[in-house]
Amino acid sequence: MNPKLFDAAVIACNKVAKETFCLTLKSDLIAKHARAGQFVNVSVPREADILWRRPFSIHRVDPQKSTFDLLFSVVGKGTHILSQLAPPMTLDVLGPLGNHFEYPNDKNxxxxxxxxxxxxxxxxxxxxxxxxxxxxxxxxxxxxxxxxxxxxxxxxxxxxxxxxxxxxxxxxxxxxxxxxxxxxxxxxxxxxxxxxxxxxxxxxxxxxxxxxxxxxxxVENTMACGFGACMGCPVPMKNPPNEGKQYYLACKDGPVFDMSEIIVDE
Ligand SMILES: Cc1cc2nc3c(=O)[nH]c(=O)nc-3n(C[C@H](O)[C@H](O)[C@H](O)COP(=O)(O)OP(=O)(O)OC[C@H]3O[C@@H](n4cnc5c(N)ncnc54)[C@H](O)[C@@H]3O)c2cc1C
Ligand code: FES
The missing domain is CATH 3.40.50.80 (Nucleotide-binding domain of ferredoxin-NADP reductase (FNR) module)
Incomplete structure (x- = not known):
């Protein structure tokens, strides 16, 4: 499913644990088509000095209500502003982005x-x-x-x-x-x-x-564009080919990787 840029209505934002918030947003697209492991890249409202979107995993979806949740902790300015969102605000969202988890039939x-x-x-x-x-x-x-x-x-x-x-x-x-x-x-x-x-x-x-x-x-690398254009989210390959690419891009090749194929940064 190709990612789309859309305005998502804020349904609720509740504190669910220490420094941790659950933000519910309206989107039929994410609720019905996103897969586990995919993420959205959101534009932080109001603050002109926050240039880049902030990436968050799709936490869970409610296809009946056409909503999805983000679960996040407040670590900086962007997440602080997101924690204060409330209806009837909207959030500028890009997604769903990235690949997803899979469940092979031979594993029970x-x-x-x-x-x-x-x-x-x-x-x-x-x-x-x-x-x-x-x-x-x-x-x-x-x-x-x-x-x-x-x-x-x-x-x-x-x-x-x-x-x-x-x-x-x-x-x-x-x-x-x-x-x-x-x-x-x-x-x-x-x-x-x-x-x-x-x-x-x-x-x-x-x-x-x-x-x-x-x-x-x-992986939860620092990201910028979220779709492979800025090369800002390298994940080193464990066994790179002798020539050519030595890095995956977390946003485009991931964020889900076979753990045996990557080097996790310090
Ligand atoms: C694919 C993906 C999915 C993510 N999903 C979630 C999620 O579901 N819930 C959640 O709480 N966070 C998630 N993150 C991390 C989240 O994007 C950052 O916490 C957020 O962008 C910080 O924004 P800020 O403006 O509040 O912090 P900033 O002011 O940008 O930074 C504050 C502090 O947080 C650190 N930081 C910033 N970005 C990251 C990051 N990506 N990983 C670790 N530390 C970071 C900075 O180094 C700095 O110390 C995800 C990241 C990626 C790449
Ligand atoms: S965030 Fe731009 S290439 Fe990954």
């Missing part, structure tokens, strides 16, 4: 590993696989319990394993500590889907290599 287990706001694309994954006969383990790590959101909703779909750096809920430690509590993961029947900050991605990449797990990651 999904292992989702989410760190912080890396949880955002996985609600759409859960919506997409709800009709499939898959066993799903969902490992979700944050720094402290205040940052968790929508836990009961995740539990309604799958087996949820939590981790917090400070031990305030779930396993004390990182998602790797949580993964080590799972004894039933079999390399041949499991597809791993990962999203989170780069230090976590590197640790999960090593874990998946050691356990020979088939893993796909959604």
């Amino acid at each position: 287990r999904l292992l989702i590993v989410a760190g912080g706001l890396g949880v955002a694309p996985f609600f759409k994954v859960l919506q997409e696989v709800a009709h499939r006969d898959l066993t799903i383990d969902f490992v979700y790590g944050v720094s402290s319990a205040d940052y968790f959101c929508f836990l009961s909703e995740i539990t309604s779909y799958c087996n949820l394993i939590l981790a917090t750096d400070d031990g305030s809920k779930g396993v004390k430690g990182t998602v790797i500590n949580a993964l080590e509590t799972l004894s039933h993961i079999q390399k041949d029947d499991t597809r791993v889907l990962v999203c989170g900050p780069n230090p976590m991605l590197r640790a999960v990449q090593t874990y998946c290599q050691q356990h020979q797990l088939d893993a796909f990651v959604s």
